[in-house]
Amino acid sequence: MSKLLLVEDEPAVRMGLRISLAKAGHQVLEAASASEGWERLPQADLVILDWMLPDEPGVRLLERLRRDGRFESLPVLMLTARTGEGDRVEGLTKGADDYLTKPFSTPELVARVQALLRRVGKSGRLERGALSLDLERHQAYLEGHALDLTRREFELLAFLARHPGRVYTREELLERVWGQEFLGTARTVDQHVAQLRDKLQEDPKSPRFLETLRGVGYRFRE
Amino acid sequence: MSKLLLVEDEPAVRMGLRISLAKAGHQVLEAASASEGWERLPQADLVILDWMLPDEPGVRLLERLRRDGRFESLPVLMLTARTGEGDRVEGLTKGADDYLTKPFSTPELVARVQALLRRVGKSGRLERGALSLDLERHQAYLEGHALDLTRREFELLAFLARHPGRVYTREELLERVWGQEFLGTARTVDQHVAQLRDKLQEDPKSPRFLETLRGVGYRFRE
DNA sequence: ACGTCCCTGACATTCCGCTGACAACCCTGT
DNA sequence: ACAGGGTTGTCAGCGGAATGTCAGGGACGT
Numbered sequence: 001m002s003k004l005l006l007v008e009d010e011p012a013v014r015m016g017l018r019i020s021l022a023k024a025g026h027q028v029l030e031a032a033s034a035s036e037g038w039e040r041l042p043q044a045d046l047v048i049l050d051w052m053l054p055d056e057p058g059v060r061l062l063e064r065l066r067r068d069g070r071f072e073s074l075p076v077l078m079l080t081a082r083t084g085e086g087d088r089v090e091g092l093t094k095g096a097d098d099y100l101t102k103p104f105s106t107p108e109l110v111a112r113v114q115a116l117l118r119r120v121g122k123s124g125r126l127e128r129g130a131l132s133l134d135l136e137r138h139q140a141y142l143e144g145h146a147l148d149l150t151r152r153e154f155e156l157l158a159f160l161a162r163h164p165g166r167v168y169t170r171e172e173l174l175e176r177v178w179g180q181e182f183l184g185t186a187r188t189v190d191q192h193v194a195q196l197r198d199k200l201q202e203d204p205k206s207p208r209f210l211e212t213l214r215g216v217g218y219r220f221r222e
Numbered sequence: 223m224s225k226l227l228l229v230e231d232e233p234a235v236r237m238g239l240r241i242s243l244a245k246a247g248h249q250v251l252e253a254a255s256a257s258e259g260w261e262r263l264p265q266a267d268l269v270i271l272d273w274m275l276p277d278e279p280g281v282r283l284l285e286r287l288r289r290d291g292r293f294e295s296l297p298v299l300m301l302t303a304r305t306g307e308g309d310r311v312e313g314l315t316k317g318a319d320d321y322l323t324k325p326f327s328t329p330e331l332v333a334r335v336q337a338l339l340r341r342v343g344k345s346g347r348l349e350r351g352a353l354s355l356d357l358e359r360h361q362a363y364l365e366g367h368a369l370d371l372t373r374r375e376f377e378l379l380a381f382l383a384r385h386p387g388r389v390y391t392r393e394e395l396l397e398r399v400w401g402q403e404f405l406g407t408a409r410t411v412d413q414h415v416a417q418l419r420d421k422l423q424e425d426p427k428s429p430r431f432l433e434t435l436r437g438v439g440y441r442f443r444e
Numbered sequence: 445a446c447g448t449c450c451c452t453g454a455c456a457t458t459c460c461g462c463t464g465a466c467a468a469c470c471c472t473g474t
Numbered sequence: 475a476c477a478g479g480g481t482t483g484t485c486a487g488c489g490g491a492a493t494g495t496c497a498g499g500g501a502c503g504t
Binding site for chain 4: 187190191193194197204212214215
């Protein structure tokens with residue numbers, strides 16, 4: 001279940017998409033204008049963005065969003081009534097991850113949304129050796145049988161497992177797993193790593209999954 | 223400059239795309255069949271995959287590739303002559319990241335390739351002969367296999383390797399790697415260079431990487 | 445109210461970075 | 475060549491920062 005932000009001024013289109021996307025198991029946030037969309041960006045896992053909006057063109061919102069570091073990797077799918085190939089190209093070069101021309105088929109939109117989410121790693125399954133993560137069910141399996149992980153534990157594990165080998169500092173983890181609004185200490189991360197290690201039955205000195213890089217941070221073993 | 227693997231049996235199409243993609247600054251690897259494509263996968267940063275191939279359907283290659291852990295996150299763009307929407311959806315659900323229907327416009331293909339590559343992000347790698355540094359993983363490789371470097375060691379090596387041939391005094395290194403707040407002696411640098419040389423298996427008298435300039439400082443060999 | 449989960453603070457432990465001492469080396473001047 | 479001073483290589487040990495661990499309090503939902 002991912003949070004999709006739908007920025008579209010036509011109420012009829014919005015409603016149709018909301019229903020189809022909800023049926024596919026997503027939570028849909030809606031915005032009827034670019035400015036409203038901008039405000040809700042922080043909560044979104046993916047954005048479906050109409051080209052034409054009442055206050056400003058969708059591409060402008062897209063440009064602004066890409067320049068903001070927080071949304072660099074936020075997937076954006078653009079919708080347009082225009083058929084000119086020039087616009088398709090413009091949308092993609094400006095940073096859209098995908099593009100659909102109206103009229104489009106709803107199943108195709110849903111499929112493209114799934115494909116994008118899978119790319120970002122917000123959907124589907126992650127297989128990492130003996131460890132398996134079902135991102136939709138928020139369920140982890142170690143050697144086949146289910147683990148009892150809390151929400152934070154699962155999210156932390158999923159985040160690290162999504163980018164195996166890559167190191168993250170505690171600060172990065174706090175920002176990306178906990179969210180920008182978190183203010184506490186960086187040691188909190190250690191605590192959750194310790195919990196995870198316990199449940200994953202791994203020894204911190206010879207970890208199977210969660211490696212410590214002293215002075216740097218943590219990383220998921222490749 | 224990224225390495226794109228083009229799996230396409232029509233020589234004419236291959237040639238056209240090779241030229242356009244090369245013009246966009248990419249290196250193009252080519253394969254005329256699924257089996258040939260499979261062999262070249264390890265060298266690719268992105269795959270452009272035709273739906274119809276002489277030996278097996280492109281989607282089958284796609285499925286196999288997604289199941290192999292090494293290529294989980296390798297971006298794949300599918301090409302097809304079919305117009306049926308069912309196939310477009312099938313391609314995406316099977317793990318393609320994007321999809322284009324023939325005939326397609328070459329600029330659009332290039333734009334979509336760029337969008338996908340941007341998603342994978344900057345490589346953050348330094349290649350210096352037998353030595354390879356992955357900056358975001360904080361991991362160094364010598365002749366392919368991983369080195370176990372501490373934080374300071376890695377940072378020092380990375381700094382020197384970033385500017386090969388240029389000499390740095392101990393004081394400069396202390397300032398730029400350790401930071402201005404460091405107050406200790408300059409001999410500390412020597413110690414870390416020695417450690418690095420040890421781990422890089424190099425003889426101080428005939429160094430492969432870290433040269434001493436007596437009375438001046440250290441430099442990374444070009 | 446109870447249990448669960450998240451976070452924090454305190455304490456234990458590990459290991460890295462730094463230093464100081466000494467050895468080896470290089471350059472210079474005689 | 476040789477001596478001498480200066481520079482760099484090497485080694486081992488210490489101190490402390492970074493991390494592991496534990497227990498408890500507070501918030502939240504049931």
